[in-house]
Structures are given as structure tokens and as C-alpha cells.
Amino acid sequence: xSIPAVTITAxxxxxxxxxxxxDLSFSVQNGETFGLLGPNGAGKTTTISLLIGLLRxxxxxxVLGKTESRDPGNPAFATVRQSVGVAPQALSIYxxxxxxxxxxxxxxxxxxxxxxxxxxVAWCLDFAQLAERAKTRAGTFSGGMKRRLNMAVALIHEPSxxxxxxxxxxxxPQSRNHIFESIQTLREQGMTILYTTHYMEEAQRLxxxxxxxxxxxxxxxxxxxxLLSQFGGDSIITADLQSIPSGVEIxxxxxxxxxxxxxxxxxxxxxxxxxxGVAFQTLNVIQPDLESVFLKLTGRNLRDG
Amino acid sequence: MNPILVMALKDLRLLFRDKLxxxxxxxxxxxxGLFFGLVMGSPTSSVSQGKMKIAxxxxxxxxTSSKWVSFMAKHESIELEELDFDTARESVRKGGRVAMLVxxxxxxxxxxxxxxxxxxxxxxxxxxxxxxxxxLQGMVMEGIGQLAGQRMMDSSSMNDMIARSRADLVxxxxxxxxxxxxxxxxxxxxxxxxxxIGALQADSDESSAGSLGAGGFEFANIESIDVSRKIDxxxxxxxxxxxxxxxxxxxxxxxxxxxxxxxAGFAVSIARERTQGTMTRLQIAPITRxxxxxxxxxxxxxxxxxxxxxxxxxGVFLGMxxxxxxxxxxxxxxxxxxxxxxxxxxxxxxxxxxSVNGAGWAINMVMAMVGGAMIPVMFMPQFMQGLSYLSPIKxxxxxxxxxxxxxxxxxxxxxxxxxxxxTGVIGVVVGTTILTKE
Numbered sequence: 143x144s145i146p147a148v149t150i151t152a153x154x155x156x157x158x159x160x161x162x163x164x165d166l167s168f169s170v171q172n173g174e175t176f177g178l179l180g181p182n183g184a185g186k187t188t189t190i191s192l193l194i195g196l197l198r199x200x201x202x203x204x205v206l207g208k209t210e211s212r213d214p215g216n217p218a219f220a221t222v223r224q225s226v227g228v229a230p231q232a233l234s235i236y237x238x239x240x241x242x243x244x245x246x247x248x249x250x251x252x253x254x255x256x257x258x259x260x261x262x263v264a265w266c267l268d269f270a271q272l273a274e275r276a277k278t279r280a281g282t283f284s285g286g287m288k289r290r291l292n293m294a295v296a297l298i299h300e301p302s303x304x305x306x307x308x309x310x311x312x313x314x315p316q317s318r319n320h321i322f323e324s325i326q327t328l329r330e331q332g333m334t335i336l337y338t339t340h341y342m343e344e345a346q347r348l349x350x351x352x353x354x355x356x357x358x359x360x361x362x363x364x365x366x367x368x369l370l371s372q373f374g375g376d377s378i379i380t381a382d383l384q385s386i387p388s389g390v391e392i393x394x395x396x397x398x399x400x401x402x403x404x405x406x407x408x409x410x411x412x413x414x415x416x417x418x419g420v421a422f423q424t425l426n427v428i429q430p431d432l433e434s435v436f437l438k439l440t441g442r443n444l445r446d447g
Numbered sequence: 448m449n450p451i452l453v454m455a456l457k458d459l460r461l462l463f464r465d466k467l468x469x470x471x472x473x474x475x476x477x478x479x480g481l482f483f484g485l486v487m488g489s490p491t492s493s494v495s496q497g498k499m500k501i502a503x504x505x506x507x508x509x510x511t512s513s514k515w516v517s518f519m520a521k522h523e524s525i526e527l528e529e530l531d532f533d534t535a536r537e538s539v540r541k542g543g544r545v546a547m548l549v550x551x552x553x554x555x556x557x558x559x560x561x562x563x564x565x566x567x568x569x570x571x572x573x574x575x576x577x578x579x580x581x582x583l584q585g586m587v588m589e590g591i592g593q594l595a596g597q598r599m600m601d602s603s604s605m606n607d608m609i610a611r612s613r614a615d616l617v618x619x620x621x622x623x624x625x626x627x628x629x630x631x632x633x634x635x636x637x638x639x640x641x642x643x644i645g646a647l648q649a650d651s652d653e654s655s656a657g658s659l660g661a662g663g664f665e666f667a668n669i670e671s672i673d674v675s676r677k678i679d680x681x682x683x684x685x686x687x688x689x690x691x692x693x694x695x696x697x698x699x700x701x702x703x704x705x706x707x708x709x710x711a712g713f714a715v716s717i718a719r720e721r722t723q724g725t726m727t728r729l730q731i732a733p734i735t736r737x738x739x740x741x742x743x744x745x746x747x748x749x750x751x752x753x754x755x756x757x758x759x760x761x762g763v764f765l766g767m768x769x770x771x772x773x774x775x776x777x778x779x780x781x782x783x784x785x786x787x788x789x790x791x792x793x794x795x796x797x798x799x800x801x802s803v804n805g806a807g808w809a810i811n812m813v814m815a816m817v818g819g820a821m822i823p824v825m826f827m828p829q830f831m832q833g834l835s836y837l838s839p840i841k842x843x844x845x846x847x848x849x850x851x852x853x854x855x856x857x858x859x860x861x862x863x864x865x866x867x868x869x870t871g872v873i874g875v876v877v878g879t880t881i882l883t884k885e
Contacts, residue, residue, distance in 0.1 A: 194731045220733035228731055234724035236457070238464040250453040251732040295728070 146205075147172045147303050147334035148193065149215070153202035155188055155358075162188040164358035166202070170336055172302075175329045177349030178338040179432060181442075185358035186338035187231055190307045193217065193336070194228055206303060224252065227301030229293045231308040231338075237281030241272045241291050244280060245298050252299035262298050270294035271320060286317025293321065303334045310344065322348065342432035354436060361439045366432065373438045374430025377408040384421035392420070399423070450734040454742020459750060462712050472708035472754055477761065480701030484694045484765075498526040498829065499579055502535035502547040509555030511594065518590040519548075525586065539573050539674040540853060542845065546572040546583055547674065558667070559595030560608060566591075571672035574695060574852055576823075584669055591666035609634050694767040696823065698758055699847040703820040703840050705754035706786050707811045711804065713747040714793035717882065718803045736883045740791070744875055747790045751783035755847075767851065774860060775850035782843045785867035788874020789839065795881045814838045842866045 146169035155163040163185045170176040178186045191197040193204055195217030205215030207225050217223055235244050245263045254262055267273040270290035275283070280291055293309055306325070310318045325348055329335060339345055345352045346366050353363040362369060379394075380402045386392065393411070394403020405411040408427045416422070437443060463469050503519065505512050520527040530538065535547040549569035558566040568587055572580040598604060613634055616627060717740075720726040729739045756779070759769065769775045796806040815821055817831065818840025824832055835841040846863035849855030 196727065196730055217731075220735075223731055223733045226731070228728070230724060230727050232724040232727070234728045236461065236725060237723070238461050239457075243460070247453065247457045248728060248732070250448055251450055251729070251734055253733070255448060 149205040151203050154200045161358050168353050173332045175335040175349050177345035177352040179345045179352050180355035184355040226303045227296035228305045229296040233292050235280050240277050242276040248295050249298045266294040285312050286314045289313050306337045356440050369435050370430050373435040376404040376406045378428040379408050380426045382423040384423045387419040390418045450738045451742045455745035458746035468712045472705050476701040476705035479704050480698045484697035500526045500544040502530045502544045504532045504535050504549040506552050507550045507554035511555030512550045515590050515594050518593045545576045559598045565667050567668040567670050569670045569672045571674035588666045694762045694765050695852040698762040699844045700820050702758045706751050709750040710786050710790045711807045713790045714807045715800050715804050717794040718800045740879045744787050748783045748787045755779040769851045770854045778846035778850045781864040781867040784871035788871035791878025792874045814840045
């Protein structure tokens with residue numbers, strides 16, 4: 143089995159009486175897109191800060207990349223940080239500098255120079271769809287453009303691990319789609335991505351595995367499908383029926399021609415009714431999602447905070 | 448490229464992208480330099496409210512010269528001290544005193560005797576205190592006037608002088624018979640007047656010496672002494688076509704405003720890195736915190752050097768005459784190190800841009816006010832002049848003036864430069880340590 147790109151073991155961090163991260167353990171495999179899902183205040187950003195060495199854990203450990211004797215994956219080491227790209231939740235770009243200048247500056251901090259720097263800057267501008275605005279000051283950009291630049295800066299040094307902390311906060315739908323497409327491209331290229339979000343549809347769309355956090359604790363972790371089947375509950379089917387043959391038993395509640403019932407396998411149930419001669423005028427199936435998983439696990443909605 | 452240099456170049460770029468910041472670093476100091484330069488060059492400009500420290504060199508050592516010195520010493524605007532010539536000259540050159548007055552041998556013979564050639568008084572004024580020169584000249588004349596008045600009222604002394612003058616008249620064969628007759632008549636009238644004054648004085652104790660000013664009468668010849676330095680006639684400074692010492696004073700002061708602009712700008716920039724989130728990126732980049740902070744320090748240092756170089760260039764263009772460019776470079780270096788250290792301390796004054804900016808400018812203003820960047824130290828009250836020693840601005844101005852016109856040698860530069868360097872090193876070490884620990 144290959145060595146994981148990120149390994150967190152029994153990680154804890156408190157701020158005074160507040161336990162921001164509580165005995166958290168998980169690992170992210172090389173090339174995997176891993177989601178940390180939880181409401182605001184769940185401890186996602188603190189986990190990212192612990193991962194990149196901005197905060198020191200009270201307990202537990204963080205290992206990034208391959209374990210070597212000299213720098214055993216500790217983010218305090220420059221060589222480890224060299225392999226990680228971070229797009230923080232708060233925009234981290236110089237608004238008085240142009241997009242190109244921002245990329246050049248951070249590229250130089252990571253040791254890039256000359257043709258390589260030029261090549262990477264051009265790639266990042268292209269990636270963020272900012273090539274035409276390369277010489278425009280970032281301060282004049284829209285929220286979405288700033289987010290894209292924020293992400294591009296994280297990629298300037300070709301990291302093998304990318305940490306994206308709520309990368310779509312305050313972004314217009316067009317830029318959000320662009321960010322999704324960019325992440326999918328990076329995933330196809332084999333980059334390890336750790337993605338934090340409180341939007342369940344993003345985690346569901348982008349991540350192979352998802353860890354659900356609340357109050358600093360890990361509540362569940364698995365593939366999206368497994369989480370849904372384990373904690374999502376049944377699908378909800380509502381339908382308007384055209385005709386009901388006599389003797390056919392209709393499940394759930396019925397009000398006139400309208401029926402509503404729950405079923406673990408909704409399509410099988412609908413097919414069974416259809417084969418008995420039930421004619422459907424309309425059919426609506428609400429499948430469980432990570433929102434319902436979170437509701438099931440915590441008794442609260444994801445966006446309640 | 449070295450990360451420290453990368454950081455510094457980025458910060459310089461950011462600094463000069465901020466138009467208001469750039470104005471306070473370059474535009475404002477230019478305006479200050481030009482304004483004070485023009486004001487200082489005007490003889491009608493305002494003068495000090497405090498006492499002027501004056502050195503007097505009495506080469507005559509006569510009773511009259513002593514009387515004149517005591518008249519001057521009683522003046523409420525003057526703090527007088529008798530010194531020998533070299534000490535007095537050195538004192539003025541180093542800025543310890545506003546001016547020196549030299550009473551030449553023979554002063555007592557002619558001072559206040561209005562029918563004789565007036566005495567010559569040599570005056571050496573600190574070029575930075577040209578505004579007070581005119582006032583001092585007035586005080587010198589007033590002193591001679593008082594002396595003349597007292598001499599007129601002193602019948603015996605006056606009669607002796609008339610007798611000596613008559614003897615001189617007899618001995619001088621070059622005087623024509625007509626003139627001789629005229630002068631003898633004059634002395635006789637004068638003698639008669641003196642006797643009348645003597646009789647009047649016997650009846651009354653009132654003295655009116657101070658009122659005996661002389662309309663149109665020249666009390667003394669004022670001769671200037673150069674207290675700055677001898678300029679090598681072959682030097683570039685001597686050849687500058689528009690040599691105007693007024694800029695020698697106003698530009699070092701103005702430079703300090705630019706320096707303070709740099710300090711305020713960079714102190715805030717550390718807080719700004721925090722608030723705009725870029726500090727996070729800097730902290731997770733493969734560079735050390737010390738490199739981040741030293742990058743800031745280097746940017747501040749370079750900007751201060753740039754300000755000084757720019758202001759010197761402009762000053763030279765206008766007519767400033769730096770005495771020694773090497774010494775000036777050394778002074779600029781020390782000023783840059785000192786204020787880089789102060790910037791590093793100021794960066795710790797708050798967590799937000801607003802708090803650092805507010806506290807930074809408050810401290811800057813106090814340093815500038817006390818140190819002589821607003822009003823030259825010599826125009827301040829005595830206690831403020833004492834306080835000025837606590838301000839790095841004072842030492843910065845002194846170091847630059849030492850190179851520009853005070854003609855300080857290396858040993859003399861060591862005091863201001865040593866203080867500047869020590870302040871800078873302490874500031875950088877303490878500031879970096881605190882910021883790194885955060």
C-alpha cells in the first residue's frame with residue numbers, strides 16, 4: 143500500500159475553553175480528492191492551519207508526503223512546505239500588485255526564477271483564465287477573479303498536495319463552475335487535493351471521500367455513496383397517479399390521486415407499481431444527500447452553523 | 448533571488464504604488480524643505496523665543512570691552528559666555544552656540560566715541576541660524592549704543608578722551624589749518640557740554656544713557672567670520688553656481704520627514720500583511736519568519752536611503768553644498784539603520800493597520816517636534832532643546848548637517864552616528880524577536 147499524502151493522527155487543538163479540533167484522525171491517499179465537510183465553526187480551517195504548520199497541535203501529529211528521516215513530513219520543514227500549495231479561505235493576494243506580479247512574487251519565494259518562473263506564471267494565468275488581465279491590479283478584480291487568482295497562487299510552484307479552504311466562498315456561479323472544472327482537471331492530473339467546504343453539493347460533486355466534522359470531531363468518513371447508504375436514509379417519492387387498478391395496494395400516504403412514500407430503492411418500488419398497472423402522471427424522487435447525512439448525524443442542518 | 452531581497456523589492460513596489468504614501472515620503476519632504484529653506488533665507492522671518500547662546504571673545508580686555516560684555520550679558524534674549532577664539536569657533540561650528548562675537552584689540556579705544564572710527568566687531572553665525580543673525584546685529588549695536596551713552600555721561604572719562612584727542616590733533620601734522628581750527632572748536636564745545644552734564648548729574652541721579660542713540664551714526668563695523676569651513680576652491684561644491692546655504696538647513700530637516708514617512712509606511716505594512724491575509728502565505732512559504740521580517744527591514748532601509756539620495760540630489764540642484772559626500776553617505780547609512788530599527792519596534796505597536804498607523808504617527812510627530820524636524824532646535828525654549836537629545840531625529844539631522852555643512856570629521860561624526868547605529872541595531876533585534884515570537 144502506498145504511503146498516504148496526508149496523515150493526521152489523534153490531532154487536537156484548543157483555544158482557551160474551546161476545543162477546535164478534537165482527536166481527529168484521517169489520511170488522504172496520493173491523487174485522492176478528499177473533502178472535509180462541516181458547518182462554519184466545525185474546525186475545518188483550524189485543521190488546515192495545523193496541517194500547514196500555522197498552528198501547533200496540542201496533541202497528535204501531522205505528516206505530509208513521504209516520511210524521510212531528515213524531515214519526517216513535518217510542515218515546519220521548508221522542503222515539506224515546498225510540496226504543499228494552499229489557497230486560504232481569506233483571500234491572500236496583494237491587491238496593489240497585478241495578477242502577474244502576485245504570481246511572480248510568490249513563485250520567487252518558492253525558489254522559481256528565469257524561464258521556469260515565466261512558464262509557471264503563464265500556466266497559472268491560463269489556469270485561472272486571467273491571461274488577458276495579467277497586468278491588471280488584483281484590487282480591481284471581481285470576487286470570483288480574486289478567488290481564481292488566490293487558487294492560482296497556490297499552484298505556482300507545482301505542489302503535489304493542494305489544500306483548498308472554502309475556495310468558493312463569495313464567488314459568482316460562473317467562477318464557481320470554473321473552480322470546479324479546474325479542480326477536476328487537477329484531479330485528473332493526479333494531484334492530491336484536500337478540500338474543505340460547508341456546501342454538501344461541492345463535496346458530493348468533487349470528492350472521492352468525505353470526512354464530516356462538527357465541533358472539532360470527526361463524525362463519519364467514507365466515500366459519498368457509502369455515507370449516503372449508511373446515514374442518508376430512504377428516498378422520498380411523490381407522484382400524481384392517473385389510474386389505480388383495483389386491488390393494488392399503494393404504499394405511504396394518499397390524498398386523492400397524490401401519493402407520498404419513502405423507500406430505500408425508489409426506482410424498484412416505482413417499477414413494481416407500474417408493473418401492477420399503476421399509471422403515473424408525475425413522479426418526483428428525492429434522494430438522500432450529504433445534507434441528510436449531516437442531519438442524521440447531528441440533528442442539525444449543515445448550514446445552521 | 449534571495450527571499451529577503453524578493454520581499455524587499457515587493458514591499459518597495461507596494462510602497463510606491465500607494466500614491467498617498469509616496470507623497471508623504473517624497474512630495475511632503477520636498478515641500479517642507481522648500482518652505483523652510485525660503486523662510487530661513489528671509490531676514491524678516493520670525494526669530495527664537497528662547498535665549499540665544501552666544502560666545503564672546505574679548506581680545507581687547509579693556510574696561511570698555513568688559514562693560515560692553517556686561518551690557519550684552521544683561522540682555523534677556525542672550526546667554527553669553529566668554530571663551531577663547533578657537534573654542535568659540537568650534538562651539539558654533541558644532542551647533543553648540545548660535546554665534547560668536549569677537550572684540551578686537553583696540554575696541555575700548557573707539558567704541559562709543561562717535562567722532563572716531565567705529566570699532567570692528569567680528570561676528571560668526573551658525574549658517575543654520577541666519578534668521579537670528581539680524582537680531583544679534585541689532586543687539587550688538589544696542590550694546591555699543593549703551594556704551595556710548597555711558598561714556599557721554601561719564602565726564603571724567605570723556606574729558607580724558609577729549610584731552611587725548613586734542614593731543615593727537617596737535618601731533619598730527621597732516622591736518623590742515625582750517626580743519627585743525629574746526630576740530631579745536633568742536634572739542635572746546637564738547638568739553639563745555641561735558642561740564643554742563645557733570646553739573647546736571649550733580650543735581651539729579653537720573654540717567655538717560657539708553658536714550659542716547661545716534662541717528663545716522665555708525666556704532667560698529669560688523670565683520671563676518673566663517674564658522675563653517677573653508678571650501679576647497681577646486682571642489683565641486685565651490686563651483687556650484689547657485690550656492691545657497693539656506694538649503695543646507697532645510698533639506699536635512701525635510702529628509703527626516705521622508706524618513707518618517709518610510710517608517711510609518713513599513714510599520715503598517717506588517718499589520719497589513721496580517722489583515723489582508725498575505726502573512727499566511729508568507730508563513731507557509733519555504734522561508735523563515737526572520738527572512739520575512741528582514742525583507743521588511745531591508746525595504747525600509749532602502750527606501751530611507753532612496754529618500755536621502757533623492758533629497759540630496761534635489762538639494763544640490765537647488766544649491767546645497769555637501770562638504771563631504773563620503774561622510775554624507777555614512778550619515779545616510781546610519782540614519783537608515785536607525786529608522787529601520789524604529790520601524791521594527793513600531794510594527795509591534797498594534798495588530799491592525801489602524802492601531803499601528805495611529806500609534807506610529809503619534810510617536811513620529813513627537814520625535815519630529817522634539818527633534819527639530821518641525822521647528823529647528825535653536826528656536827525652541829531651553830528645556831525643549833534639552834529634550835531634543837532624546838529624539839533620534841535630532842541625531843539624524845545633526846549627522847547629515849555634519850556632513851553637509853558642519854564639516855564634522857570622522858571622530859565628530861561618531862557621536863550622532865553611534866547613537867543612530869545603536870538605536871537601529873537595538874530596534875531591529877528587539878522588533879524582529881518580538882515579531883518572530885508571535
